[in-house]
Amino acid sequence: MLKFFFVFFILFFTAASGKPIDLEKKQLLQKAGYEITLMPDKATESLDYLEKNFILTDDEREKSDYLRIKSLYYQNNLTDALKKISANNNDLPISIFILKRSILNYLSISTNDVSATKKTSQNKDLVFSDEIILLLTKLNQNRTNNLNNNLLAVLEKAKSSNLMILRDDILSLFDYVATNKLSDQFLIGIRNLYKNDIEFDIVYSQFLLNNDNLEKAKKIILSLPKEQLEQSSNPKIKYEYYDLLASYYSKIGDSNNFSDSINKKQDLLKKIDQAKYSAKNKWFNISEEKNNDDLDLMITKRKNIILTIVIIGLISVTLILLRFYQTNFHIKEYQNFINKINALKDKKTPQTQTIPEKTENLLLKKLDDFENTDDCINPDISLQSLAKKLETNTKYLSEAINNHKQKNFNAYINELRINYIIGKLKNKPIYRSYKIKYLAEESGFSTHSAFAAVFKSVTGMSPANYIQLLKQKE
CATH class of the missing domain: 1.25.40 (Serine Threonine Protein Phosphatase 5, Tetratricopeptide repeat)
Incomplete structure (x- = not known):
């Protein structure tokens, strides 16, 4: 407790x-x-x-x-x-993405691919950063019209932007304008935005010295925190500070301090250049490793795609073969059934004719007339319905078909149906493009498998092979 x-x-x-x-x-x-x-x-x-x-x-x-x-x-x-900052551009937050471009620009590494990859019109800071970089590019290529208006537009936008994120982009433009003595109004406006940033004071003081405004430059230089600058862990700002002092001491003729500032400046420049050289090599190695990783990833993806296609192909072939086997199996079963029926018929002792000859002749003529019609494709046709149609009884009709057509009623009707569809295939080429299922229904069969089996028993080949043969003959 x-x-x-x-x-x-x-x-x-x-x-x-x-x-x-x-x-x-x-x-x-x-x-x-x-x-x-x-x-x-x-x-x-x-x-x-x-x-x-x-x-x-x-x-x-x-x-x-x-x-x-x-x-x-x-x-x-x-x-x-x-x-x-070596991650893919789209994986970086906007702030770090803008900083990445600043670092690469500082190292004189092309950032064209960086600018093109991370595009969004929804982020104000990124759009403004793009505008500053574009203006700097045009300035370096001497392609800028209405320069003062462009600089004032940048100054106005800077007032409502994130000054920390855009600091290095704005500083690069600030330094270019100061070095080339382009717009004092722009420099004063930007310096007021970065009142507590010593680097802007240093660059502006250098601008004043270059324009022989010694008194104003001296006032700013003397206000700089000398001890903090000399102890700074930022080599770039220390270099700029000693460069400023060297310019200042040169203006006032102080040779001792001028020489000391030059020596310190040169020492820092060696360290900065050495770090830049190492960093460039490191970046090229990182880029090469990234390219190799991207290449390996692309190869792996392609292998996976090819493997998927092969597997799908094998499955498709297997299914086709299985379907082919099942169809052949059903056809063989049907043929075996027909053979058994025929064998049973052959074993039956011939029956004496019961139908009168005159009646038989009249019935055969009616059958000939029936064969010249398309009534056989009626799926509901039966021995009883045909006997009624021909005005006879089923016994006489069955006997006439068995004795004169050498087949039973079903085989007789099925053969008529196959002959009907063969006539369509021969005389109307459009039927050759129809599916087997449609041809089966058109000729009166209830299933396309039964149709295919009877078709093969009559013609000796499958419907598909028969259609292909017709096409080849033409």
């Missing part, structure tokens, strides 16, 4: 005296974002503490990942930064 109250007291005290967890996470992310330009190593420490001690939401995780990659980039740890 004592232990329970102790735990309760600790939790209550923490909740009462400490900051809410969500607020503390937000403050840590803000702290990392504030430190990231000048002290990216400190930003990394804040992120490590955040991820170790708190459970992050998806949105917080995305912000943390973004800041961590940016921290690696600013610390000149480019190879590790590239590893974290």
Whole structure:
């Protein structure tokens, strides 16, 4: 019980005296974002503490990942930064995707494929990033008309955009405009948006020196945090700072400080160039491995498709063979049945004729007339119905068919039906395109299997083979 109250007291005290967890996470992310330009190593420490001690939401995780990659980039740890942005573009959040393009542009690696892959008109920051990159491309190619209007349009959009995500794109444009002395109004407007970002102050001071505005440049340079800049873990910003000092000392004729700034600048440049060279090689290796993985995946997919087709083919052939076997089996059964019937008929002793000759002759003439009609295809025809039609009895009709047609009534009718459909197949080619089932129904058979069996017993071949033979003869 004592232990329970102790735990309760600790939790209550923490909740009462400490900051809410969500607020503390937000403050840590803000702290990392504030430190990231000048002290990216400190930003990394804040992120490590955040991820170790708190459970992050998806949105917080995305912000943390973004800041961590940016921290690696600013610390000149480019190879590790590239590893974290090597995923497919569509798998990256918009913020990290924009950062990926900035890093690749910094390394002078083509980003055409990156721009083309991740397209969405629904994200304002990505669309604005595309516009800035396009404007920079046109500036480098001297293809820009109404430059001042374009720059002012960028400035206006920047006021309502995510300044952290778009920082590196805007900085690249800011640096180009400052270096080429294009628009002081644009530079002042952007610098006001990034008041606490020292790198914009450094670039703007360099612009002032290049335009011989020494006093204004001096005022900004002296306001820069010299100690923090010299201890900065961001080699790029330190290089720009010493480059600015070298320009400044050159203007005022301070040779000692000028020489010292040049030496520091050169040392940093070697480290930056070496990191860039290693990072480029790393990126090409990553791209090659990714291409190989994509190729292996494509080959695997094709193999699976081919295997699926082969399996489906084998199953189809098996089903066809099974169907063929079943059909042949039924045909053989029917033929065996017919043979047994015929054998039984052969064993019967011939009966003496009971039908009068005159009646028989008249009945045979009626049968000839019947054979010239299509009445045989009536599926309901029977010995009784035909006897009634021919005005005789079933005994006389059966005897006449047995003695003069040498077959029983069913075989007689079936043969007439087959002769009927053969006539259609010969004289009307359209019947050759009909299905066997339709031909069976057309000729009066109740099933297409019975039709096929009788057809083969009469013609010696299947309906399909007979139709094929007719086509070949033509």
